[in-house]
Amino acid sequence: MSEPVLEIRNLRIAFPTLRGSLEVVRGLDLTLGRERLGIVGESGSGKSLTGRAIMGLVPPPGRVSVDRMSFMGEDISRLAPADFVRLRGRRISMVLQDPKFSLNPVMKVGRQIEETYHLHVGGGRRQAYARTLEVLAAVKIRDPEAVYHLYPHQLSGGMGQRVMIAMMLIPEPQLLIADEPTSALDVTIQLQVLAILEDLVRERGMSLIFISHDLGLVASFCDRVLIMYAGKVVESCLASELDRVQHPYARGLLSSVPRLGDDRPELPTLERDAEWAQ
């Protein structure tokens, strides 16, 4: 493998509470190549915050500490907020869960995409317009010129998510972090959005971090999977080998999901072991 796109050593994120500091990500290591990496875990496992930390977007009063965080060989762990602007959105992008809350409701979606163009690429209005239509077409929107003039409330969930992805594509990032990008979508729409992400990874050589709670989806979509529990990676494996994981938490998580054709009289529930969190 060539030089990793992203390398993280000993990432820790803590929030101050009345009872002292609460560590929600506790020593996470991650090496990412040109691949689709899935991060799976339940709510509170720290998976979303990990994604945000890479973007330099951990909300205050959260504190991030990391031994090493390098992106394309460049150390970004000590980057000042002003310098992060150079990376964020341009070379590392993020797609969030719900387009309803992430798009500006009173601005045409085409103008919102153009805004991204002006910010990261510069250029004139005509170029911005042309490029906007181009990225809308790239996410398989049939009539980009019509969609350009729509407001977010006029879009369906799947279309909204595609607009979000189109917006991320403008600066052609090398790394895309997708935080539950399809969990608000129907299964058939979900498939379409995933196919677009897959094409982007394949055709543009982009790396993808796919954060999700859906084990089955991650297993079938990603190349590699990290399973997080209580702020730590408890298991890391190839997606194709997910059903052979060893860690009791990972096993418990897998077996607690009903599958099509399930005839177990009762679903096994997770007996959480305090030791896992150590």
Next chain:
Amino acid sequence: MSAATVEISGLSISFGSGVRQINAVKDVTLAVADGEAFGLVGESGSGKSTVLNAVAGLVDRYSGTIRVAGEAVTPKRSLAQRRLVQMVFQDPYGSLHPRQTVDKALSDPAVIHGLDGIGARVERVLADVGLKPEHRFRYPHELSGGQRQRVAIARALILEPRILLLDEPTSALDVSVQAEVLNLLRRLRIEHGFTSIMVSHNLAVVSYMCDRIAVMNRGRVLETGTGDALAKGQFVHAYSRQLFRASSGYDRSLLGDLWQDAAER
């Protein structure tokens, strides 16, 4: 199988009027037998939740007839009719009053319906759904998502309904918590013998929980079959098959049909 507990025939529901009219449910006919676990699957906008709301008496205007326990019902229902049908909603964070304790949430329905021995009922129903006595005087924010959904189930069960309506009861929960709630619902159904109608977009969950399942799309019921048949992919309608394949994980080969479909919409 005994007579149908819920009988829906020719049900059509529309919202708005004129050019903005949306026909959410179109000519739906269903019969759910006594003690049966029935499931409605479909994607958002298919009308599945609207059908459920109509059975619960939460839809004011519709055409067609709904019969509950052999009796034709209208949106205006008597107390006794309302007691027969109880509902559990999707979002346990939104469906409990944030400033009411669990005790208040559970005893209010009992007070409204004039039941006696309310304190004992609350204790019993809490134990039934696997909550401890100390949860009784807590507020919703002091409970986890799974515990809140247990409270919502308890609130429905305290009236001893014959029909329990479940609108995506586990889709807001983590998978390990989902397993607990699904196990609970299965156990309660065996112990109490109520009829249930469950709405979900998750085929695996519905086929695990239900005896019979109807697939809905754009307001219509496309087909009805057993949970087993659904799980084995034996449904025949093209849309049901598509839904089945899309639910089995990421599969690129399915995509051609889907883009075709998206173009037609």
